[in-house]
Amino acid sequence: MKRIIAITLSVLIFLIFMTAFARVKFGNIALSKYFYFNPVKKQMTRDSVPSHYLKEGIKETGSTNIVTAVVVDYRGFDTLGEVTVLFLASIGVGALMYIKREEKRKVREANEIVKTASAFLFGFIVLFGAYIFVHGHLTPGGGFPGGSVIASAYLLLYLAYPKYAADHSKLSVLESLAGLTFLVTGLLGIIFGGHFLYNFLPYGVPRYLFSAGVIPVIYVAVGIKVGSELTGIVDSMMGVRE
Amino acid sequence: MIFYAASLALVAIGIYVVISKRNLIKIIIGLDMIDTGVNLLLISIGYVRGGTAPIENGNYPLYVDPIPHALVLTAIVIGVSVMALALSIVIGLYRHTGTLEIDEIRGLVK
Numbered sequence: 285m286k287r288i289i290a291i292t293l294s295v296l297i298f299l300i301f302m303t304a305f306a307r308v309k310f311g312n313i314a315l316s317k318y319f320y321f322n323p324v325k326k327q328m329t330r331d332s333v334p335s336h337y338l339k340e341g342i343k344e345t346g347s348t349n350i351v352t353a354v355v356v357d358y359r360g361f362d363t364l365g366e367v368t369v370l371f372l373a374s375i376g377v378g379a380l381m382y383i384k385r386e387e388k389r390k391v392r393e394a395n396e397i398v399k400t401a402s403a404f405l406f407g408f409i410v411l412f413g414a415y416i417f418v419h420g421h422l423t424p425g426g427g428f429p430g431g432s433v434i435a436s437a438y439l440l441l442y443l444a445y446p447k448y449a450a451d452h453s454k455l456s457v458l459e460s461l462a463g464l465t466f467l468v469t470g471l472l473g474i475i476f477g478g479h480f481l482y483n484f485l486p487y488g489v490p491r492y493l494f495s496a497g498v499i500p501v502i503y504v505a506v507g508i509k510v511g512s513e514l515t516g517i518v519d520s521m522m523g524v525r526e
Numbered sequence: 527m528i529f530y531a532a533s534l535a536l537v538a539i540g541i542y543v544v545i546s547k548r549n550l551i552k553i554i555i556g557l558d559m560i561d562t563g564v565n566l567l568l569i570s571i572g573y574v575r576g577g578t579a580p581i582e583n584g585n586y587p588l589y590v591d592p593i594p595h596a597l598v599l600t601a602i603v604i605g606v607s608v609m610a611l612a613l614s615i616v617i618g619l620y621r622h623t624g625t626l627e628i629d630e631i632r633g634l635v636k
Contacts, residue, residue, distance in 0.1 A: 286545070286546060287546050289545070290541075290542045290545035290546040291542060291546075293541065293542075293545065294538040294539065294541045294542040294545075295538065297537070297538055297541060298534050298535060298537070298538035301534050301537070302530070302531065302534055305530045305534070305567075306527075306530075308530070308571065310527050310529065310530065310570065310573065333593065334572075334591045334592055334593050337580075337592055337593070338580060338589050338592065341582075341592075342582045348581055348582045348583075349580070349581045349582075350580040350581065350582065350589070350592040351580055351581075351592050351595045351596050351599065353592075354592055354593065354595075354596040355596045355599060355600075359596065362600065363600075366600050366603050366604065369603070369604055369607055370603055370606075370607050372607070373606075373607030373608070373610050373611050374607075374610075376611050376614070377610050377611060377614045380611075380614040380615060380617070380618050381614050381617065381618075422581075423581070424579060424581065426599075428599060428602070428603055490582070491582075510603075517610050520614070521610075521613070521614070521617075
């Protein structure tokens with residue numbers, strides 16, 4: 285009975301939303317068809333917000349990757365909140381998963397292939413994660429994917445070596461330093477430019493590594509922070525092992 | 527159009543899983559499916575036909591909408607944190623009650 289109700293409800297929701305989205309043409313949006321009042325130019329313009337980002341983003345932020353420009357520069361405050369949410373989740377997981385030393389969990393030894401391969405690949409995976417977040421303003425990717433890649437390298441170590449445990453104090457020091465870098469960069473923006481997260485460094489030449497002002501600094505900080513937080517989450521989920 | 531249908535189908539399957547299943551881990555997997563479906567829907571709304579990824583390369587004129595990408599980047603991170611918290615709460619519940627079925631947990635709490 286419950287299963288029938290669930291099936292009808294989900295089919296009903298699917299049909300309602302499908303009829304609504306049947307009117308939205310797939311892939312046919314002209315990004316510059318809307319009129320709106322531009323508060324900077326004091327006139328009605330034809331530019332929509334995304335087409336403004338696409339046209340002026342590289343001039344206004346110096347970042348080649350427009351998604352990075354939106355995430356770190358135009359809406360950097362939002363990213364600060366996002367990082368805070370991830371920090372709170374990591375604290376919550378650490379508090380909920382706390383167990384006493386007596387309740388150790390038994391784990392099985394991994395086989396030789398996993399051990400050798402993870403010892404060989406660990407450095408390369410960390411290097412690849414660092415590449416992703418250092419080049420966040422030039423190529424697809426950024427702090428969050430890079431940090432996740434680094435955390436996956438640590439997860440591989442945890443799976444291969446049951447006795448391995450990351451140093452918690454070093455992880456928290458790294459995490460706090462990265463968060464502090466983000467905040468201090470934002471506050472230096474107040475000193476140099478007048479508002480929080482102002483891009484005060486020179487923009488440089490676009491498409492070069494040292495360009496886009498504070499965006500690479502913030503994204504490296506975000507990458508290190510996300511990497512250490514997700515490693516901490518993995519570590520607490522693994523629990524105390526024998 | 528097939529992208530809308532697929533993402534809404536993911537949402538519908540997720541809702542079915544959340545309503546009908548009794549295991550807490552399966553309910554969390556259903557929530558994750560709803561999350562993924564909504565993210566896919568947002569990305570496919572922002573698609574422009576013939577557009578490429580919004581990275582300036584100087585010689586390609588048409589890009590897809592960058593705003594849903596930035597929004598979904600945020601949503602993925604929030605989804606991961608919610609999922610990690612939910613899983614750890616479930617593990618704590620399992621330690622206290624010894625079961626994952628919500629009917630049995632309801633009986634035990636009374």
